Amino acid sequence: MTLKLRVGRKGYIILPKAVREAVGIREGDEVIVEIRDGIVIKPARRVNLAELREALRKHVEKLRKVQDRIEPKPGEVGEIDLEEVEF
Secondary structure (H helix, E strand, O other): OOOOOOOOHHHOOOOOHHHHHHHOOOOOOOEEEEEOOOEEEEEOOOOOHHHHHHHHHHHHHHHHHHOOOOOOOOOOOOOOOOOOOOO
16 A cells, blocks of 8 residues: 655645555554665554563573583474573
8 A cells, every 4th residue: 555645734645544454553563664665664662561571581590401411302402592691
């Protein structure tokens, strides 16, 4: 979808209702603006902190299971991202 919008006073751009609904933007939401070969505006997704903490806890638990072994069991680290994690 391509739209032509007019820039108003103070640089405001009004996103039509159909566009906001299509990408799930509601009043008060934040958006991310990227400058590339033009301007890209996309919704900033809210993070559920409880879900994020639980995912990190599970990830650290998996890492701790293999950290002291010289060789992990076959397939054991395939699902673990081995980037350094600091808390």
